[in-house]
Amino acid sequence: MAISDMRRQYAKGSLQDKDLTANPFSLFDRWLKDAISAEIPDPTAMTVATVDATGQPSQRIVLLKDVSEAGFVFFTNLGSRKAQELGQNPKVSCHFPWFFMERQVRVCGVVEKLSFKENATYFLSRPKDSQLAAYASEQSKPISSRELLHTQFAQMKQKFANKTLPAPDFWGGFRIVPHQIEFWQGGEDRLHDRFEYNRDENGSWNTQRLMP
Structure with missing residues (x-):
């Protein structure tokens, strides 16, 4: 079958005016809980889009x-590509x-760094191996082989075998502060x-139905 011929009906639900909440976070919370209850893979996974200095997303x-x-909120190495691009341009979409x-949810806003x-x-609060991985990997930097990455991880594991890892200053979180959220x-x-929910200059949320 050609890719262009692949299609199916979408018939698992609907979203009506009566289903909307006063602010989008209440509806998002409901949908997130539905996704978790449905045991879909990685219900908290989200795609984050950034733009570099040349305009390349x-x-x-x-x-x-x-x-x-x-x-x-999400966390990352502050030397990563996404963090560097957000430092130059805080506008973001997820x-x-x-x-x-x-279902899909689309969010547009700007980021602020966490304290x-x-x-x-x-x-x-992370598992120790996840903490060690943050120390072992300079995220987004080139590396010659996976073996070298494992070596660096093993070195960190040995170094901190009986120690508590300090919270690094090269790793941290961003909060996406939205002005627009769409539910599909x-x-x-x-x-x-x-x-689509849009936040006005007074901080209130307004909604509108969009054509598909």
């Missing part, structure tokens, strides 16, 4: 680690691809349900 998948009305439920205290609290629910005959 890039995307990668990270894990959502906190969400509140303040925004969506996307939750809950395809198994025929060292917030970073340390989360870093020290697949519909039959490609008549999908799309609702």
